[in-house]
Amino acid sequence: MICINTGNHMDVMVNIEQASQDELLQAQRQLEQEYAKLAALNLSLDLTRGKPGPEQVALSDALDGILGGNYIDADGVDTRNYGGLQGLREARELFAPVLGADPENLMIGGNSSLSLMYAVVECALNIGLCGSAWSSQLDKPGAIKFICPVPGYDRHFAICEHLGITMLPVAMTDSGPDMDAVEHLLATEPGIRGMWCVPRFSNPDGVVYSEQTVQRIARLGQIAHDSFLVLWDNAYAVHSFDDDAAELPSISAYCDALKTQDQVVQFGSTSKVTFAGAGVAFLASGERTRTNLSKHLGYSSIGPDKVNQLRHVRLLRDAEGLGAHMRKHAALIAPRFACLQRELAAGLGGSGMGHWTEPGGGYFVSFDSLPGLAKEIVELAATIGVKLTPAGATWPYGKDPENSNIRLAPTFATLPELEAAVQAFVCCVKLASIRQRLARA
Amino acid sequence: MICINTGNHMDVMVNIEQASQDELLQAQRQLEQEYAKLAALNLSLDLTRGKPGPEQVALSDALDGILGGNYIDADGVDTRNYGGLQGLREARELFAPVLGADPENLMIGGNSSLSLMYAVVECALNIGLCGSAWSSQLDKPGAIKFICPVPGYDRHFAICEHLGITMLPVAMTDSGPDMDAVEHLLATEPGIRGMWCVPRFSNPDGVVYSEQTVQRIARLGQIAHDSFLVLWDNAYAVHSFDDDAAELPSISAYCDALKTQDQVVQFGSTSKVTFAGAGVAFLASGERTRTNLSKHLGYSSIGPDKVNQLRHVRLLRDAEGLGAHMRKHAALIAPRFACLQRELAAGLGGSGMGHWTEPGGGYFVSFDSLPGLAKEIVELAATIGVKLTPAGATWPYGKDPENSNIRLAPTFATLPELEAAVQAFVCCVKLASIRQRLARA
Numbered sequence: 001m002i003c004i005n006t007g008n009h010m011d012v013m014v015n016i017e018q019a020s021q022d023e024l025l026q027a028q029r030q031l032e033q034e035y036a037k038l039a040a041l042n043l044s045l046d047l048t049r050g051k052p053g054p055e056q057v058a059l060s061d062a063l064d065g066i067l068g069g070n071y072i073d074a075d076g077v078d079t080r081n082y083g084g085l086q087g088l089r090e091a092r093e094l095f096a097p098v099l100g101a102d103p104e105n106l107m108i109g110g111n112s113s114l115s116l117m118y119a120v121v122e123c124a125l126n127i128g129l130c131g132s133a134w135s136s137q138l139d140k141p142g143a144i145k146f147i148c149p150v151p152g153y154d155r156h157f158a159i160c161e162h163l164g165i166t167m168l169p170v171a172m173t174d175s176g177p178d179m180d181a182v183e184h185l186l187a188t189e190p191g192i193r194g195m196w197c198v199p200r201f202s203n204p205d206g207v208v209y210s211e212q213t214v215q216r217i218a219r220l221g222q223i224a225h226d227s228f229l230v231l232w233d234n235a236y237a238v239h240s241f242d243d244d245a246a247e248l249p250s251i252s253a254y255c256d257a258l259k260t261q262d263q264v265v266q267f268g269s270t271s272k273v274t275f276a277g278a279g280v281a282f283l284a285s286g287e288r289t290r291t292n293l294s295k296h297l298g299y300s301s302i303g304p305d306k307v308n309q310l311r312h313v314r315l316l317r318d319a320e321g322l323g324a325h326m327r328k329h330a331a332l333i334a335p336r337f338a339c340l341q342r343e344l345a346a347g348l349g350g351s352g353m354g355h356w357t358e359p360g361g362g363y364f365v366s367f368d369s370l371p372g373l374a375k376e377i378v379e380l381a382a383t384i385g386v387k388l389t390p391a392g393a394t395w396p397y398g399k400d401p402e403n404s405n406i407r408l409a410p411t412f413a414t415l416p417e418l419e420a421a422v423q424a425f426v427c428c429v430k431l432a433s434i435r436q437r438l439a440r441a
Numbered sequence: 442m443i444c445i446n447t448g449n450h451m452d453v454m455v456n457i458e459q460a461s462q463d464e465l466l467q468a469q470r471q472l473e474q475e476y477a478k479l480a481a482l483n484l485s486l487d488l489t490r491g492k493p494g495p496e497q498v499a500l501s502d503a504l505d506g507i508l509g510g511n512y513i514d515a516d517g518v519d520t521r522n523y524g525g526l527q528g529l530r531e532a533r534e535l536f537a538p539v540l541g542a543d544p545e546n547l548m549i550g551g552n553s554s555l556s557l558m559y560a561v562v563e564c565a566l567n568i569g570l571c572g573s574a575w576s577s578q579l580d581k582p583g584a585i586k587f588i589c590p591v592p593g594y595d596r597h598f599a600i601c602e603h604l605g606i607t608m609l610p611v612a613m614t615d616s617g618p619d620m621d622a623v624e625h626l627l628a629t630e631p632g633i634r635g636m637w638c639v640p641r642f643s644n645p646d647g648v649v650y651s652e653q654t655v656q657r658i659a660r661l662g663q664i665a666h667d668s669f670l671v672l673w674d675n676a677y678a679v680h681s682f683d684d685d686a687a688e689l690p691s692i693s694a695y696c697d698a699l700k701t702q703d704q705v706v707q708f709g710s711t712s713k714v715t716f717a718g719a720g721v722a723f724l725a726s727g728e729r730t731r732t733n734l735s736k737h738l739g740y741s742s743i744g745p746d747k748v749n750q751l752r753h754v755r756l757l758r759d760a761e762g763l764g765a766h767m768r769k770h771a772a773l774i775a776p777r778f779a780c781l782q783r784e785l786a787a788g789l790g791g792s793g794m795g796h797w798t799e800p801g802g803g804y805f806v807s808f809d810s811l812p813g814l815a816k817e818i819v820e821l822a823a824t825i826g827v828k829l830t831p832a833g834a835t836w837p838y839g840k841d842p843e844n845s846n847i848r849l850a851p852t853f854a855t856l857p858e859l860e861a862a863v864q865a866f867v868c869c870v871k872l873a874s875i876r877q878r879l880a881r882a
Contacts, residue, residue: 065506118741300559
């Protein structure tokens with residue numbers, strides 16, 4: 001571990017609403033000094049992306065050699081040869097509980113759930129997945145629309161932008177997307193064909209959708225267009241910091257009852273379970289959607305890597321094995337989130353200069369500065385060697401209307417690096433906030 | 442190995458052009474008897490697909506455990522974490538010579554070159570790869586066209602059909618596609634935007650494109666539309682039966698001289714080197730095309746499986762290691778091709794009932810029956826338990842105008858299975874040929 005000493009970390013505690021002009025000016029001077037000292041440290045810290053740390057990926061080092069030369073699965077399939085578009089039965093049985101779905105409703109993909117999501121959206125758009133191709137229904141540019149809870153995941157938004165799909169933001173609440181707003185949009189706005197969801201430990205808010213929210217989302221297939229799809233990206237399904245974290249109700253159960261199975265596609269992966277980029281991705285949906293998708297994927301693939309599926313089956317074994325493995329991740333991640341929370345509270349608690357989430361799992365803390373400051377804070381941090389996710393990234397088209405949301409990702413850094421990065425971040429937030437206040441005074 | 446005794450294999454030797462009506466009738470009776478005996482054996486044999494056999498895939502069993510727990514590549518990249526859309530440098534250096542390309546012009550993909558081909562065509566069609574999107578240039582259904590040498594690979598044709606691309610067949614010659622016909626088509630037919638090629642040991646003919654053919658194909662970018670792409674599927678680049686097999690000249694060298702690098706995309710994979718479906722795929726092209734493709738793939742992937750790339754680097758090491766590995770494959774494959782040639786010659790030599798290729802590498806023998814008989818032969822064989830590639834599969838839309846081409850794939854079967862399958866095939870060819878002759882008499 002690199003030990004980083006940020007020097008005399010000064011305790012500049014003012015409440016931006018209550019401080020006098022003089023107090024603000026004094027605080028600003030102190031912060032400018034602190035900022036200059038941080039700049040002199042030539043920091044090189046990175047809180048941009050939700051990457052597991054080296055100790056986390058090392059938890060799965062046993063994958064190399066785990067087959068002991070036995071490449072045949074429990075059904076006698078030689079995983080070294082072609083075929084098997086749906087994935088090994090053993091792998092489907094292992095991963096189905098992660099999504100709360102039946103193994104027969106699962107398909108295993110390659111190394112990336114993002115690739116599966118792209119394939120689903122692209123197929124629904126140009127070929128037809130659950131009903132006819134969206135592009136054949138709506139051929140005016142921008143006429144096809146997706147509901148996007150905000151703040152959200154930049155790679156979801158990038159898929160829409162790349163494929164010419166118009167994004168309609170809907171606010172997140174403590175229980176998931178604002179479902180009144182979602183239902184209102186579906187009733188009033190033409191052309192809506194999809195909705196992104198990260199239902200457990202949402203990216204970046206860390207919200208776990210409530211039972212009522214899950215139920216209402218499962219019902220959308222009844223009130224939306226027949227070809228409407230919910231993209232249910234359950235990326236952090238088993239990624240809680242402790243066993244007390246809020247559970248996510250299975251959307252499959254509700255979809256079965258409501259006959260909307262084909263309009264919800266669930267995604268998961270082991271990118272943050274085993275190796276990021278060398279894991280196994282999977283999806284679950286109703287039979288019609290799965291059959292159509294399988295047919296579509298059959299044009300571009302003879303089947304995903306079955307050897308890697310078998311490695312994962314041998315390493316993780318079952319739900320219990322997976323749970324034990326995830327507790328090891330939690331033991332590495334939880335202290336980092338605790339450090340982040342501690343430093344934010346110590347530096348900004350009671351300051352009125354921002355608020356942030358305290359998730360029970362996932363990979364992010366969502367920070368909201370005072371309106372209009374996110375870009376400046378990210379620039380201030382970049383200047384002194386602390387990389388943050390670009391301001392706006394959590395919004396469609398990179399446009400955060402309040403210019404206030406910043407996603408913090410504490411998992412990859414070491415604890416000393418993280419501590420230093422957050423202290424620098426706090427300094428930038430304070431400096432930007434007080435400068436703004438003084439400029440307006 | 443399963444030992445299959447097809448019983449009293451009868452030597453029905455007639456030349457279909459020279460035999461008298463009586464001789465044909467007698468031969469037909471004998472063949473009906475032989476066919477009935479074969480039917481009674483309840484054979485279950487499969488010559489459909491170019492699958493490596495179990496002994497072949499076992500040549501790479503050392504991949505499991507080969508890292509010895511060291512997941513860091515020569516450049517210090519932790520292959521267990523995200524990133525690396527272009528692929529590891531070590532992997533690009535290993536595979537570049539396979540395509541006769543520079544490592545910096547390579548991109549490593551996932552487990553399937555077919556997926557890379559699909560991504561290239563789909564991107565060029567809907568997004569724009571080498572120039573603007575084909576769909577924006579030509580929006581009438583079927584207006585976008587590909588040149589397809591025939592007989593060819595069914596999965597190439599399926600991609601075109603799935604994406605609504607019209608296929609224009611061009612005959613294969615001993616030196617590759619009929620280039621006069623190709624150049625004439627480009628000069629006279631509007632809307633041509635691509636051409637499929639399997640340049641070494643073509644599927645199914647086993648032809649190695651000549652130097653002149655390679656040169657003329659490299660020049661197509663100068664005479665075709667700016668956004669025209671050659672899809673150069675070098676699937677059997679290192680898959681010769683012995684060291685005397687014809688070499689393929691590097692198309693990269695010609696493209697560099699002619700400034701057409703961006704209009705040729707070369708593909709390769711280790712599907713038939715290590716594990717089929719758990720190997721590494723790669724492509725090479727010019728900088729503009731690669732940059733655009735990389736940008737496009739970046740929307741659907743954070744990067745391919747780098748751990749598997751590293752496994753391959755450690756197993757195959759370099760061009761020499763790869764060559765030694767491929768000679769082990771040849772030692773397993775060559776006897777199967779020899780068996781196939783021997784049985785075809787013994788059963789059909791001098792009969793006038795068909796002709797076939799004698800490739801120096803690859804995975805297929807291309808058989809041409811008398812016109813109008815391929816479907817019947819495939820059905821006759823299926824009835825007695827010998828699965829063949831569907832007749833017509835080697836032609837666009839599954840429509841072989843002569844109904845004569847059948848692709849034979851001898852690699853997966855054991856030698857006794859293969860011998861039995863080819864003897865049964867020979868019986869079906871003779872029976873169908875003589876029945877046709879007698880019906881016309």
